Amino acid sequence: MEQTQTNNQIQSDKELESLRDLRLDLLKQRRTRILVMSVLLVALVSTSVFGTLENPLEYTLSNIGNFFSYRWLFIVWAMVTGISIQISVLALFRLEEYYKKISYVYVGISAAMLVLTAIVPALKDIYPFWQIVHTVFSGLHALFLLLAIAPFLKRTSDENPRLKQIINVWLIVIWGGGVLTMLILGKSAIFELWFFIGMILFLLYLLLVLFEEKIVKMSVTYMRDEPDLNLAIEKLFINKRN
Secondary structure (H helix, E strand, C coil), X not given: CHHHHHHHHHHHHHHHHHHHHHHHHHHHHHHHHHHHHHHHHHHHHHHHHHHCCCCCCCCCHHHHHHHCCCHHHHHHHHHHHHHHHHHHHHHHHXXXXXXXXXXHHHHHHHHHHHHHHHHCCCXXXXXXXXXXXXXXXXXXXXXXXXXXXXXXXXXXXXXXXXXXXXXXXXXXXXXXXXXXXXXXXXXCHHHHHXXXXXXXXXXXXXXXHHHHHHHHHHHHHHHCCCCCHHHHHHHHHHCCCC
């Protein structure tokens, strides 16, 4: 009898420890999602504000940053946006347990290229060489970002068939819509705003969906043996002493 009670107590302690670990992990996931989405929202607002400081139909983001008195603001915007996108992409990689090292490297290079694009002066008449360098850096930013997320999105689509069509639509809207606006409106900030705002909104969508999916899976893992779902939720999130 005593041995049985001891075994029951050990089992109860293990279940209690498992419950605590699961609760902490769930709370961590929720906090991470809120933090990363907040960072992206800051990037979204800063992009919208900076891109409309002057007429976006007449000037590109580089023009706004170099032709007017917004030089340092342009650099700060590039840093905020580049780092925000980097943080969110890396958070998605870790969330989905995607550990392809080269993709992590590409994300970092992409963020660095965006910052360098802002630092290098874009004044063609005064610094023609640096204008070329500036253009190359901006192209490399988009290229390395695409190289980083394309394999990840393919794997995510393969593992989540219900997301495949949605992801494809998002990518067509971002890249196809961006090219279309450039062809229609010419060289202006509209193309750049379309790309950055579209990418940020896409990352926000992925974070919302994939984090929620992760949280649901973790919750179901715990609650699958619970006869009363409401009681399980109470034990998991309300009863802090357990």
